[in-house]
Amino acid sequence: MPLLTELKTCFGKFALSVVEWIVAFKRSTERLLPGTWRIKPEGNIALERLIGRFPRYLAAPQGGVVCGEGWYPVVWDLCTAIEALEHLGMPRVAGVHAEERLGGLFLRAASSSFIVTELTREAELKAAATCETCGKPGSLKVGHGFAKTLCSEHGSARQRPRQRRSSSTGLNATPKLIFLDTEFTDLDYPQLISIGLVSDTGERFYAELSNGWSREGCSAFVREHILPQLTAGEFLQERYFAGCRLADWIVEFGGPVRVVTDAPGYDWVLMLDLLEGNLPDNLCPEALAFYCESFPALVPLLQEARQKAFASAPAHHALNDAEALREAWEVMTVNLHPAILDQYLRM
Numbered sequence: 063m064p065l066l067t068e069l070k071t072c073f074g075k076f077a078l079s080v081v082e083w084i085v086a087f088k089r090s091t092e093r094l095l096p097g098t099w100r101i102k103p104e105g106n107i108a109l110e111r112l113i114g115r116f117p118r119y120l121a122a123p124q125g126g127v128v129c130g131e132g133w134y135p136v137v138w139d140l141c142t143a144i145e146a147l148e149h150l151g152m153p154r155v156a157g158v159h160a161e162e163r164l165g166g167l168f169l170r171a172a173s174s175s176f177i178v179t180e181l182t183r184e185a186e187l188k189a190a191a192t193c194e195t196c197g198k199p200g201s202l203k204v205g206h207g208f209a210k211t212l213c214s215e216h217g218s219a220r221q222r223p224r225q226r227r228s229s230s231t232g233l234n235a236t237p238k239l240i241f242l243d244t245e246f247t248d249l250d251y252p253q254l255i256s257i258g259l260v261s262d263t264g265e266r267f268y269a270e271l272s273n274g275w276s277r278e279g280c281s282a283f284v285r286e287h288i289l290p291q292l293t294a295g296e297f298l299q300e301r302y303f304a305g306c307r308l309a310d311w312i313v314e315f316g317g318p319v320r321v322v323t324d325a326p327g328y329d330w331v332l333m334l335d336l337l338e339g340n341l342p343d344n345l346c347p348e349a350l351a352f353y354c355e356s357f358p359a360l361v362p363l364l365q366e367a368r369q370k371a372f373a374s375a376p377a378h379h380a381l382n383d384a385e386a387l388r389e390a391w392e393v394m395t396v397n398l399h400p401a402i403l404d405q406y407l408r409m
């Protein structure tokens with residue numbers, strides 16, 4: 063880390079601990095003042111109460127609160143800290159916006175102060191570990207159509223049960239991501255036709271199978287859109303040989319490798335089937351599900367990324383689809399809050 067960044071981080075930490083101390087002091091003096099409206103309530107806080115306590119920051123149009131009530135205490139604490147700093151002579155903050163976006167709490171304070179930026183960042187990290195619904199400890203939960211920071215109780219209502227992660231194969235290190243797509247005969251009785259994988263650094267694997275499926279078993283859609291796109295040539299391989307080649311390709315990465323897919327029920331299952339008896343030790347036992355619809359606010363951006371990818375390489379070809387998935391993933395990662403992305407990768 064360059065010296066200047068390090069100094070800034072050190073100073074930021076020091077400043078935050080001073081602010082914490084000031085807020086604690088302010089809290090204790092609030093209790094001595096007449097009226098209880100200043101004091102932070104225990105447990106649930108009503109939105110009117112929160113905005114009523116800090117109208118200059120949070121009331122529209124200069125500010126706003128659009129998030130679940132589990133995060134109101136985080137917003138309350140942030141405003142208390144900003145208020146305390148103003149009392150010490152910091153220029154007034156014109157407004158504070160608190161908004162749930164992409165599973166995380168986004169906080170924007172109208173201030174150019176370095177310490178306010180640090181405070182909002184700190185509060186965002188705190189929210190990333192707090193259930194947006196009830197305020198208990200929480201973490202990111204992702205599924206079709208939603209991505210929310212929730213506690214286990216509120217998350218279990220929306221999420222499928224989580225499998226256990228193996229720790230015996232050194233898979234706890236940050237794995238390399240490989241993006242997977244397959245083409246197969248039919249949704250009801252899927253048999254693998256082709257498989258494409260692209261790593262996060264651009265390495266590619268592609269194979270078309272010469273056996274294990276038949277044209278007669280293909281749905282009308284597959285016959286019309288998938289089969290004409292098969293390239294054959296050097297990619298056309300006997301199924302068992304293709305499985306061995308894929309296993310070798312994965313092993314070559316050395317460290318742990320994790321598959322990202324938008325159709326775990328098909329792509330991932332068909333890939334494991336292809337690898338049967340040849341499963342590489344460095345392959346994480348669970349695929350990472352990536353649904354564009356998990357982050358509704360990002361859907362247009364992610365669709366645009368995919369479309370762009372398909373402009374040069376048509377869809378319904380396993381390798382092109384895997385490449386498009388990777389492009390969409392990259393767009394998502396630059397838009398997510400780092401704390402939310404970090405949790406996503408640990409799912």
Ligand SMILES: [Zn+2]
Pocket residue numbers: 193194195196197198212213214215216
């Ligand atoms: Zn909860």
